[in-house]
Amino acid sequence: MLTALLSRLGQMVLVMFGISVVAFLIFFATPGADPSARIAGRNASQETLVQVRHDFGLDRPLPVQYALMMERLFISRDLTSFVNRGQRVVPTVLEAIPITLSLVLGAAVLWLLGGLIVGVIAGATRGTWLDRTLMILSLIGVSIPVFWLGEVANLVTQSRWHDSWLFSWVPPLGYIPFTEDPWGWFKALVIPWFTLATLYIGLYGRVLRASIIETMQEDFIRTARAKGIGERRVLMHHGLRTSLVAFVTMFGLDFGALVGGGALLTEVVFGLQGVGKLTYGALQTLDLPMILATVIYASFFVVMANFIVDVAFVFIDPRVRDAH
Amino acid sequence: MPTDKPLLVVENLCVSFRTEGGVVPAVSGVSFSLERREIIGVVGESGSGKSQTLLAILGLISSPNAVVTGSVRFLGQELLGLKRRALDAVRGRQIAMIFQDPMTALTPVHTIGNQIIEQIRAHESVSRTAARKRAVDLLDAVGLPSPDSAVDRYPHQLSGGMRQRAVIAMALSCNPALLIADEPTTALDVTVQAQILELIARLRDGFGSAVILVTHDLGVVAEVADRVLVMYAGRVVEEGGKGQLFREPLHPYAWGLFGSIPPMHGPRPARLTAIPGSPPKLSQMPQGCAFGPRCTFRHEACAAQPSLGGAGGHRSACFLPQDGRQDLRRTLAARAVPA
Ligand SMILES: Nc1ncnc2c1ncn2[C@@H]1O[C@H](COP(=O)(O)OP(=O)(O)OP(=O)(O)O)[C@@H](O)[C@H]1O
Ligand code: SF4
Ligand SMILES: [Mg+2]
Numbered sequence: 167m168l169t170a171l172l173s174r175l176g177q178m179v180l181v182m183f184g185i186s187v188v189a190f191l192i193f194f195a196t197p198g199a200d201p202s203a204r205i206a207g208r209n210a211s212q213e214t215l216v217q218v219r220h221d222f223g224l225d226r227p228l229p230v231q232y233a234l235m236m237e238r239l240f241i242s243r244d245l246t247s248f249v250n251r252g253q254r255v256v257p258t259v260l261e262a263i264p265i266t267l268s269l270v271l272g273a274a275v276l277w278l279l280g281g282l283i284v285g286v287i288a289g290a291t292r293g294t295w296l297d298r299t300l301m302i303l304s305l306i307g308v309s310i311p312v313f314w315l316g317e318v319a320n321l322v323t324q325s326r327w328h329d330s331w332l333f334s335w336v337p338p339l340g341y342i343p344f345t346e347d348p349w350g351w352f353k354a355l356v357i358p359w360f361t362l363a364t365l366y367i368g369l370y371g372r373v374l375r376a377s378i379i380e381t382m383q384e385d386f387i388r389t390a391r392a393k394g395i396g397e398r399r400v401l402m403h404h405g406l407r408t409s410l411v412a413f414v415t416m417f418g419l420d421f422g423a424l425v426g427g428g429a430l431l432t433e434v435v436f437g438l439q440g441v442g443k444l445t446y447g448a449l450q451t452l453d454l455p456m457i458l459a460t461v462i463y464a465s466f467f468v469v470m471a472n473f474i475v476d477v478a479f480v481f482i483d484p485r486v487r488d489a490h
Numbered sequence: 491m492p493t494d495k496p497l498l499v500v501e502n503l504c505v506s507f508r509t510e511g512g513v514v515p516a517v518s519g520v521s522f523s524l525e526r527r528e529i530i531g532v533v534g535e536s537g538s539g540k541s542q543t544l545l546a547i548l549g550l551i552s553s554p555n556a557v558v559t560g561s562v563r564f565l566g567q568e569l570l571g572l573k574r575r576a577l578d579a580v581r582g583r584q585i586a587m588i589f590q591d592p593m594t595a596l597t598p599v600h601t602i603g604n605q606i607i608e609q610i611r612a613h614e615s616v617s618r619t620a621a622r623k624r625a626v627d628l629l630d631a632v633g634l635p636s637p638d639s640a641v642d643r644y645p646h647q648l649s650g651g652m653r654q655r656a657v658i659a660m661a662l663s664c665n666p667a668l669l670i671a672d673e674p675t676t677a678l679d680v681t682v683q684a685q686i687l688e689l690i691a692r693l694r695d696g697f698g699s700a701v702i703l704v705t706h707d708l709g710v711v712a713e714v715a716d717r718v719l720v721m722y723a724g725r726v727v728e729e730g731g732k733g734q735l736f737r738e739p740l741h742p743y744a745w746g747l748f749g750s751i752p753p754m755h756g757p758r759p760a761r762l763t764a765i766p767g768s769p770p771k772l773s774q775m776p777q778g779c780a781f782g783p784r785c786t787f788r789h790e791a792c793a794a795q796p797s798l799g800g801a802g803g804h805r806s807a808c809f810l811p812q813d814g815r816q817d818l819r820r821t822l823a824a825r826a827v828p829a
Contacts, residue, residue: 390597
């Protein structure tokens with residue numbers, strides 16, 4: 167177990183190293199991306215450019231630059247942005263993490279619950295009007311663009327009906343730290359949670375339904391029915407329990423991607439200064455230190471999520487447990 | 491409970507499926523009855539409706555396109571059309587079933603112990619510990635080595651034979667009055683087959699269960715069964731005591747099945763003998779006797795549907811005159827002897 171864990175950690179470091187190198191190289195290979203020109207500003211003289219290059223270490227060989235940047239990112243942690251002079255990259259990312267985590271964790275709770283309920287009910291009532299209604303609703307949920315849904319939610323709760331009793335509780339856009347005001351934190355996030363979760367509830371509901379319907383055709387379901395344990399138990403304890411494998415895989419990957427910055431649109435619409443927004447801004451301004459920091463952070467979460475999925479499998483599926 | 495009442499009475503059981511090509515009959519008018527502690531063997535070619543008959547008895551045909559009619563009375567209680575809750579009181583408790591493929595018959599994510607415990611606790615209010623103890627005893631009784639640790643194994647950690655033993659242990663966990671076994675050994679290798687069949691044969695003595703045993707192995711039927719049903723194209727074409735049926739089969743299909751080898755003595759006919767031709771497609775059932783297209787003795791009368799008839803508990807569905815049938819059979823057998 168320990169060796170498996172260690173080799174897994176080693177893999178993780180390797181993947182993150184690879185991703186950071188690729189991000190670094192893409193940056194330097196991008197035409198017109200000479201950072202010294204951006205840093206120095208438009209119409210800067212040749213001497214200024216040389217000066218800037220030297221100041222930021224951009225005249226050193228690439229491997230040295232990479233190593234320097236990693237050193238300042240991980241060890242001295244004083245890497246500063248190329249764009250917003252003096253802005254320290256590491257603290258900026260660290261500040262954004264709780265915002266993204268709050269958003270994604272809350273939405274994940276909603277979509278797991280919603281996906282389970284929709285999937286199980288639709289799977290169990292296959293072919294009935296209830297099943298059809300749920301599937302149409304989830305198809306709509308999957309198709310609605312998240313930024314549009316967010317804008318509509320904002321329109322309704324922030325302006326149109328903000329003064330009505332229904333939505334007067336909604337705080338202005340932005341994040342309220344949990345440590346400062348837990349209730350405010352909740353109120354500020356509950357609409358973004360639902361907005362982000364809508365797509366995934368639809369997606370997970372549909373996938374789980376399909377998976378349950380497939381599982382319920384299996385031989386072991388017939389065995390379970392022949393035992394006289396009741397259809398509800400057959401469904402939950404045998405059908406759903408066996409169907410969870412696909413569900414968990416999807417969840418791990420989606421969760422990792424969202425925490426890694428995939429919740430960008432939701433963050434932008436609701437004015438949440440999360441990692442997604444940070445990455446987006448850094449990419450637009452080609453702010454290499456910030457890009458490297460956010461990309462490494464994102465890869466960490468994606469790899470981490472994979473790891474957690476694998477561990478979860480060990481609990482969910484005994485066949486995987488023995489395969490190690 | 492009166493002992494003269496049969497354990498199970500199946501009357502005019504029909505199973506058909508709605509398909510694109512119309513309604514196809516998989517089981518047509520199957521009737522038989524079973525006494526307590528009786529072992530009945532069911533034989534017939536693939537597709538003759540054996541599995542569907544057994545599944546219909548327990549209401550286990552889940553296809554939404556299936557139509558099941560007729561009557562299945564278990565200890566006087568009608569099972570067809572019974573509410574799920576009432577049916578669940580019978581399933582697993584009074585009637586248990588063993589399926590063909592042990593590799594897929596157990597839920598992969600639960601230990602075999604938990605699957606047995608689940609069944610016990612669904613029918614009896616016993617503690618988990620007591621149920622677990624019983625699961626271990628059952629696993630021991632069906633010959634699973636080191637049952638104490640086997641109880642915590644997952645299905646994939648056991649071999650096919652061991653899994654089938656676990657399935658049998660589960661089936662026996664509530665002392666069912668009737669055990670339905672659908673080709674319990676087909677998926678297993680030969681040595682294991684013999685052990686499992688021996689185990690099933692012993693059930694009557696150990697657990698007092700009646701058994702319906704579907705198998706392709708005529709030798710097994712010859713050894714284990716009291717009575718035999720021969721099915722063809724969804725119907726029972728012959729029914730009789732094992733001795734009668736093996737000695738003097740009445741139906742031309744059975745003649746082909748059993749060949750000319752006397753199965754009570756000498757070498758076992760391991761598999762059903764191949765009969766020239768193939769069973770009719772369900773969607774293109776011939777008029778009259780379904781065996782007609784393959785039957786050497788087909789005549790005008792066979793354009794109608796023969797019904798099961800005969801004396802002394804030995805019945806067959808064939809229009810040939812009762813007397814003289816054995817002579818016909820012998821001529822056929824003589825003809826079939828390889829040159
Ligand atoms: N859902 C279904 N729709 C249509 N036809 C079906 C369906 N299920 C079973 N059948 C048909 O019912 C017939 C009887 O099948 P059954 O499984 O009872 O045969 P069997 O005697 O058990 O054969 P085997 O020895 O191969 O197990 C088969 O021809 C099969 O094709
Ligand atoms: S009824 Fe006719 S066709 Fe059918 S088995 Fe008897 S003789 Fe053959
Ligand atoms: Mg079958």
